[in-house]
Amino acid sequence: MASAILRDELICSICLSVFKDPVMLRCGHNYCRVCIDRVLDTQDGSGVFSCPECRKKYRQRPSLMRNINLHNVAERFQFTQPEQAEITGICCTYCVDSAVPAVKSCLHCEASLCDKHLRAHSKSPEHVLSEPSTSLEKRKCSVHKKILEYYCTEDAACICVSCYMIGEHNGHKMESLDEVSKKRKEKLKNVLQKLMTKREETEERVRSVEEHRRKAKKKSAGEAKRVTALFTDIRRRLDHLEKRVLSEISRQEKEESLSLSALIQQLEIKKDELSMKMRHIEELCNMADPLTVLQEPDTGDLCDPEEGGGDEDTGGRDRQPHGVDDLDVTVISDTFRTLCDIISAIRIYGEGPADISLDVNTADNNLLISDDLKTATRTEEEQNRPETAERFQDYSQVMSSRRFSSGRHYWDVKSSRLGWWSVGMCYPSIDRRGDQSLIGNNNKSWCVRRSNNKYSMIHDRKEIRLPGYISSDRFRICLDYEAGRLSFYELCYPIRHLHTFTATFTEPLHAAFCVYWVKSGESYVESWIRLKT
Structure with a gap:
């Protein structure tokens, strides 16, 4: 008895055998080194480790401490009781001197038998043999104490022959246990197959989620890298602006200081001259x-030149020193505008440019659309597309296939430096023919337009001329749908904010293009617009 209790204390809960090279976790539980290593290897992918018994969690793979005392006890136990260590099943009932594994159990005798005692066992029919079992009483009828041989299908119960012949199951439909067991196994196999299928589906979902997590981690790392690069560039540009402004202020201060020093010197000379004249007049008065x-x-003639009607060198007045308000703040104003552009660059930063393609079904027949659906070029050759309600019939226009009804998005375009074109966004309900269909010429579209080498922002026929020179051929359009903001930027260095339309959007928005041409001498200058990816 004491030996069995001791053996239970020396069993590894993973392999269910006596400890081999036992190690201990920080929680105090012991395992075979090989067993716990395998468990920790399977947990390595999840990023969290835990004890198989108490489920204590570890953020890092726990260190394994060898339990020398337990190792010595387990080794001595196996050495002193080698036969017991080999026993894995049920012992023979009749081998009282030592524990010998049983090979069969007799339901009639309610005993388990080893090979030796099985050979001497009775071969009569009532002595039914089965696989070794410790619960032989359960295999007999509790009423008639006979072996359970049949199955009552009406009551779903295992019965003996007496239950069927004279007992409460008399007249019920019955089957042999083997037949019912076979049918039950078939059902269990079907259930097992379904469970295996579900497990495979679950494993596939696990792999899918793990892949999603990997992509999310990779995307987060990429976004973090982009944000770091963005703010590094912003800091560099801010440092450059600060140095430039401070340098300009210092230059103005030095220039003003030199000018004021010269003026002070002139005034000192004039003061000395006036003092001499004052002394001469005082002498005459005395x-x-x-x-x-x-x-x-x-x-x-001795009076101050100003009182005498003017001084030839000063034009009748002394030069007055500049006040603090005379500081040239143009460079500071320019700096603030640049800062606004930097802030705008931060505001338009997002997950990346929107994936936009041109919708050929809306393209005018004088527009050539590239195979990748990214470039629209004005052409004289008719494209012979069918006339439909959604196709533009005038002004060589086209819309994007993608629409935006929420969120913040941006997209970039590259334009021809010559010709006539418009780029912006519009509602899908915009007219498709006539003067009202031109983007910017209605209350359903907003755009930047290039015409006669000039640039304008247009909505509902209201035109705002853009000041300054447009040096770049690349532009960015930024949409904040919920905020009702549609902003346009020139992608120069630094990025330049052109204009922001504000509105309460009532429909989804599509990117819209109008590409026309202008006559130059005897030939036409073709225009084109390309979506940048």
Whole structure:
């Protein structure tokens, strides 16, 4: 008895055998080193490790501490009881001197038999043999104490022959246990097959989720890298702006200081001259001889030049020093505009440019659409597309196939430096023919337009001319649908904000293009617009 209790304490809960090279986790539970290593290897992919018994979690793979005392006890136990260590089944009932594994159990005798005692066992029919079992009583009828041989299909119960002949199951339909067991096994096999299919589906979902997690992690790393690069560039540009502004302020301060120093020197000289004149006049005023006073030049010549009607060198007035408000703040204003552009660059930063393609079904017949659905070019050759309600019939226009009804998005275009074109967004309900169909000429579209080498922002025929020179051929259109903002930027360095339309959008929005041409001499200049990816 004591030996069995000791053996239970020396069993590894993973392999169910006596410990081999036992190791201990920090929670105090012991396992075979090979067994716990295999368990931890399977947990390695999840990123969290846990004890198989108490489920204590570890953020990192736990270190394994060898349990020397337990190792010595397990080794001594196996050495002293080698036969017991080999026993894995039920022992023979009649082998009382030592534990010998049983090979069969007799339902009639309610005993388990080893090979030796099985050979001497009775071969009569009532002695039914079965696989070794410790619960032989359960295989007999609790009423008649006979072996359970049949199955009552009406009551779903295992019965003996007496139950069927004279007992409560008399007259019921019955089958042999083997037949019912076979049918039950077939059902179980079907259930097993379904379970295996579900497990495979679950494993596939696990792989899919793991792949999704991997992609999400990769995407997060990429976004973090992009954000880091963005703010590194912003800091560099801010440092450059700060140095430029401070340098300009310092230059103006030095220039003004030199100018004021020269003016102070001139004023000091003038002050000395005035002091000399004042002393001479005081001497004349103190003379007693009237003849001497009258023989001196007229006192008007001794007065201050301003009082005498002007000074030839100063034009009748002294130069006045500049005040603090005279500081040239143009460079500071330019800096603030650049800062606004930098802030705009931060605002339009998102997950990436929207994937937009041109919808050939809306393209005018004088527009050539590239195979990748990214470029629209004005052409003189008719494309012979069928006339439909959604196709533009005038002004060589086309819409995108993708529509935007929520969220924040941006997309970039590259344009021809010559010709006539418009780029913007419109509602799908925009007219498809006539003057009202031109983007910008209605209240259902917003655009930037290039015409006669000039650029304008247009909505509902209201035109806002863009000041300054447009140096780039690349533009960015940014949409914040919920905020009702549609912004246009010139992709120069630094990025330049052109204009922002504000509206309460009532329909989904499509990207819209109008590509026309202009006559130059005897030939036409073709225009084109390309979506940048």
